Amino acid sequence: MIPTTTTPVPTPTPAPAPAPAPAPAPAPTTTPIPAWPSTVSSLRQILSIDTGAKLDCHGQTRTNARCRNGVSESNSSLVASLLDQIVVHGSLSAAHSALSRVAHLVMCKRYHQDQGPLRLAVWEAILKPVTEVVVKREDQESTLTSSKETVGASKDTLVVTPVVEVKQESLSKDDTPTKRTTSRLRSHSSPSTPTKSSPKHIFSKETPCKDPVIKHKFKTYGLQRSTVETNRKIKEILLRPLRGEEKKRDGEIYLYTFPETYHDAQPYLKIGYSKDVDARMAQWKAQCGYESQVLGHFKSEHYAKIEKLVQAHLHNQRKTEVGCPTCRVWHKEWFDVDFMTALTIVGMWTDWMRKLPYDDDGGNLLEKWRLRVEGLDMTDPDCWTLLERDVFDDDVDESEISEGDESFSWTNYDQFELSGGDTAELSDTDESELSDTGDEYDSKGLADDGDEE
Incomplete structure (x- = not known):
């Protein structure tokens, strides 16, 4: 009897698993927020903008998957800078130009620039209710602080308060002036109320004019x-x-x-x-x-x-x-x-x-x-x-x-x-x-x- 030999069947090598597709872009919620975001991280979260130094396109393909194209480092950096400005602006009317620019910058140039206006419309729906509250508050304050000489002023007449150094004379030589805040004054049509102080403290030597406005x-x-x-x-x-x-x-x-x-x-x-x-x-x-x-x-x-x-x-x-x-x-x-x-x-x-x-x-x-x-x-x-x-x-x-x-x-x-x-x-x-x-x-x-x- 001739012994038979069994040829072992090679086990097939499993195919490598496909690389996972990038997570779909989170759809921005249209739920109004209670207050204007005070940090860039909170603004990114509200607008569903990725974090990190380099962004990927936030557009969606025809299959509703997120686009895999990258956004250039320069545009990613510009987005970060614009978001800083949007936080400082404090209202939709002031931030609208920057917001519109961001809506286009987060989209790849090749395929999804046309999705920028739609993304902007969603962001406006989120931020507009906050703006209405801010504008109303500003209008009330403007009524209280307006003066006769600013009534009827055109845009070609801007009202500016000069540099006011109230605490300068009280600082010793070893004191270091504190940094000023980055918040802006609300409007050029209603000058801010001067700080209560003696006249000799109100004006610096650099401002020889007598009128504080x-x-x-x-x-x-x-x-x-x-x-x-x-x-x-x-x-x-x-x-x-x-x-x-x-x-x-x-x-x-x-x-x-x-x-x-x-x-x-x-x-x-x-x-x-x-x-x-x-x-x-x-x-x-x-x-x-x-x-x-x-x-x-x-x-x-x-x-x-x-x-x-x-x-x-x-x-x-x-x-x-x-x-x-x-x-x-x-x-x-x-x-x-x-x-x-x-x-x-x-x-x-x-x-x-x-x-x-x-x-x-x-x-x-x-x-x-x-x-x-x-x-x-x-x-x-x-x-x-x-x-x-x-x-x-x-x-x-x-x-x-x-x-x-x-x-x-x-x-x-x-x-x-x-x-x-x-x-x-x-x-x-x-x-x-x-x-x-x-x-x-x-x-x-x-x-x-x-x-x-």
């Missing part, structure tokens, strides 16, 4: 321009070689507003440039007698050139202050534009300048960029977006430009005083770094700001 009056900067005229001016600035201040690198473009309008949905904005924003704000405080509220600043190449581009882009929104009440200078860099629009335009030109479009020798625009500028449709108000995004060819990947970009900073400055020595030290600083665009510190204050109108 300062009115900032504005007028239109120049004639309105059509889309074609605006675009041709921008084109002229772009094609012109770098010259003078425009050749300098490593500066910053800043945006700030008055302390009394920091809470407004659309305050007047001052847009300028400097190599040292802290020193610049200190000098504005010494000159104009109020604490500038810096909303943000961009690190930038050829910052003076960028400022001219921004000024041309926002020409129709530009305002001139008709003699600062304190220093009497006619400041010409104010803009009647919402913050998110200004932020987008400044960011667009800053991003474009980061692509190094000018050569290092004569500061001339590189040939490939000259051809692109020459080929743009001057009747299209959005033609510059095409230039910034570099959609003409694929030699630069957009993700490489935006990913990891940390050039923009949101800032809250601590309150500080300038002694006589400090003021003298600032006056010795390089004028090119602190004079920005020519808001000169002479008695007339009528010098041109360098924008060739």
